[in-house]
Amino acid sequence: WDANIINRVDVDIPLSANNATQVCHAVSWVNHFYIHNDNTGPYQTFPERKEAGANYFLEDVALAIPLLPGDVYVSGEEADTTSRELLGKILQLFEAMGSQVNLNDFLNQVVIRTYLIDKHKFREWARNSGMTKELKEYYRIKSLPRRVWITEISLFLNYGEADIGKAQRIGEILVDPTGDPNDGPFLSIHLNMTPFSVDDFMGRGILVDRDPNTGDIEFRGLVVGRAVWPHDKTFC
Numbered sequence: 001w002d003a004n005i006i007n008r009v010d011v012d013i014p015l016s017a018n019n020a021t022q023v024c025h026a027v028s029w030v031n032h033f034y035i036h037n038d039n040t041g042p043y044q045t046f047p048e049r050k051e052a053g054a055n056y057f058l059e060d061v062a063l064a065i066p067l068l069p070g071d072v073y074v075s076g077e078e079a080d081t082t083s084r085e086l087l088g089k090i091l092q093l094f095e096a097m098g099s100q101v102n103l104n105d106f107l108n109q110v111v112i113r114t115y116l117i118d119k120h121k122f123r124e125w126a127r128n129s130g131m132t133k134e135l136k137e138y139y140r141i142k143s144l145p146r147r148v149w150i151t152e153i154s155l156f157l158n159y160g161e162a163d164i165g166k167a168q169r170i171g172e173i174l175v176d177p178t179g180d181p182n183d184g185p186f187l188s189i190h191l192n193m194t195p196f197s198v199d200d201f202m203g204r205g206i207l208v209d210r211d212p213n214t215g216d217i218e219f220r221g222l223v224v225g226r227a228v229w230p231h232d233k234t235f236c
Helices: 076-096 103-108 119-128 133-141 159-164
Strands: 010-016 019-025 033-037 041-046 110-118 147-155 169-175 186-192 205-210 217-223 226-231
Touching: 010 076, 019 076, 019 103, 076 103, 076 110, 076 147, 076 169, 076 186, 076 205, 103 110, 110 119, 119 133, 119 147, 133 205, 147 159
Parallel strands: 019 110
Antiparallel strands: 010 019, 033 041, 110 147, 147 169, 169 186, 186 205, 205 217, 217 226
């Protein structure tokens, strides 16, 4: 982890069939992989291309075997792509409903990161987070598989200090790792829009809940501590 970006990595956020914009990915703050090797010792840099002082290079790799738990059928790349597609859809919905948030301005100010986490660890994080009591209770009782793919959405500001707890997380997208990636198997989407001074009829943010058994989707606008005008929306 490096607090200063050397090579920024942006990924696409589809906004329509022929239109996409980009958002910064957290991998921008990681300049190398590190490897443990029997011959050379632990914590050796594993740069992308040949450079002085390194014995192994990513460009020389012929084969890699990524290992996932047996009950995870959605890969990290698929989960990341699904989350980016969902983020694009929810932002389009914001725009269609009259939100004052400019989509490109919003995406220029955030960073995304996707990872796999055990359900109980995610619930523990939610319980100890600074989110509202309503959201803590929602995640406490939300039906979740044993593991979930999480795509964090954080503010770009201070994200370089994420390793010392300075990152400001404003939302997350939960994807079911046991689902069919072609179906976009999300479980919930939460965005806190308070940092963007959103004070129109959208309230202060949104929560989109998907029932993993029936596929029913509920969309709620959020204000501090409570939900307003909850109703069903056609989302996907």
